[in-house]
Amino acid sequence: NAGVTQTPKFQVLKTGQSMTLQCAQDMNHEYMSWYRQDPGMGLRLIHYSVGAGITDQGEVPNGYNVSRSTTEDFPLRLLSAAPSQTSVYFCASRERTVPYGYTFGSGTRLTVV
Amino acid sequence: GNSVTQMEGPVTLSEEAFLTINCTYTATGYPSLFWYVQYPGEGLQLLLKATKADDKGSNKGFEATYRKETTSFHLEKGSVQVSDSAVYFCALSDRGQGAQKLVFGQGTRLTINP
Numbered sequence: 001n002a003g004v005t006q007t008p009k010f011q012v013l014k015t016g017q018s019m020t021l022q023c024a025q026d027m028n029h030e031y032m033s034w035y036r037q038d039p040g041m042g043l044r045l046i047h048y049s050v051g052a053g054i055t056d057q058g059e060v061p062n063g064y065n066v067s068r069s070t071t072e073d074f075p076l077r078l079l080s081a082a083p084s085q086t087s088v089y090f091c092a093s094r095e096r097t098v099p100y101g102y103t104f105g106s107g108t109r110l111t112v113v
Numbered sequence: 114g115n116s117v118t119q120m121e122g123p124v125t126l127s128e129e130a131f132l133t134i135n136c137t138y139t140a141t142g143y144p145s146l147f148w149y150v151q152y153p154g155e156g157l158q159l160l161l162k163a164t165k166a167d168d169k170g171s172n173k174g175f176e177a178t179y180r181k182e183t184t185s186f187h188l189e190k191g192s193v194q195v196s197d198s199a200v201y202f203c204a205l206s207d208r209g210q211g212a213q214k215l216v217f218g219q220g221t222r223l224t225i226n227p
Contacts, residue, residue, distance in 0.1 A: 033214070042117075042202060042217035043157075050213070058214060090156055092215070100145060100206045102215055106156040 002027050006091050006105035013081040013112045021076040021108050023091030029103075031094040032074040036060065036087040037107075043090065049074055081112045115140045119203050119218030126193055127226050134188040134221050136177075136203035144205040146170075146179055146186040147215070151200045160188075160201070195225045 007022045025032065033048035035058075045058030049068040063085055065077040078085060091105040120135040138144065145164045149157040161170030166181035175190045186203060203218040 031213075035215075040219055042219045043215075044217075045214045048213055056213070092157075094215075100215075101159060101162065102147075102206075103159075104149075104157040 004091055004093055004103050004105035006089075006108050008108060009106065011108060011110050013078070013110065015081060015083060015112060017081050018077070018079050019081065021078075021089055021091075021110075023074045023076065023105060024072050025074075025091075025093040025103070026072065027093060027103065028071060029093035030071065030096060032068070033058070033092050033094070034064070034066065034074070034076045035090045035092065037090060038087050046076065046089075078110075081110075083112045086110060086112045115144065115205060115207055115216045117203050117205055117216055117218040119201075119221050121219075121221070123222040123224060125224045125226065128195055129192045130225075132188070132190040132193045132197075132223070134201055134203075134223070136186045136188065136218060138184050138186065138203075138205050140184075140205055140207055142207040144207045146177070147204045147206070148175070148177055148186070148188050149202040149204060149217075151202065151220075153199070157202065193223075193225050195227050198223055198225045 004025045030051045034046040035043040037043045044060050047066040049055045055066050089108045092102045095101045116139045147162045148160040150160045151157050161172045163170040163179035168179045177188045200220045200222050202220045204215050
């Protein structure tokens with residue numbers, strides 16, 4: 001089925017560890033993004049990309065890195081995990097034209113201890 | 114900047130009750146408006162959308178009308194079911210540079226009791 005695939009679904013990290021959250025889409029969307037979801041705060045944009053080789057920061061980029069080498073993939077890297085990064089992470093891709101419909105992955109629940 | 118304000122939850126209703134979840138927005142441009150639903154343990158699914166004033170989005174018995182004069186996009190359903198229990202998010206996407214992000218409300222948790 002066409003859509004956005006995220007791995008892993010669950011992850012526990014120790015403070016200071018690094019990891020990469022994977023995201024892949026098969027809809028040939030140029031735009032991809034990462035959000036984090038925290039209780040009572042809705043979803044907040046971390047980073048986004050408008051195409052291969054182009055990335056930019058969102059509202060809450062600190063502590064996260066991204067790169068976009070292909071249209072399909074948009075990994076999110078945590079270089080040194082902190083407890084404040086405990087959250088649910090969603091990857092999304094978007095249509096090119098109005099109404100800019102977004103398709104979300106099923107999420108990665110990350111706990112940093 | 115752009116923002117979305119949703120009715121605070123949680124909301125608990127009995128089956129077959131009428132549902133309204135209020136959503137108002139602030140935007141500098143002329144945004145597209147969305148309602149997303151998140152079932153337990155799952156990602157967000159698009160429920161309905163509207164792109165211009167007076168457009169009505171509808172899906173699965175849910176409706177919302179884009180009201181530019183009141184900057185609102187309230188979600189309604191005439192008769193809710195237990196299976197509608199979920200978290201509902203109102204969101205907007207602006208045009209131009211503002212299209213680079215989807216701005217969400219804080220979400221409203223809905224529980225339907227049999």
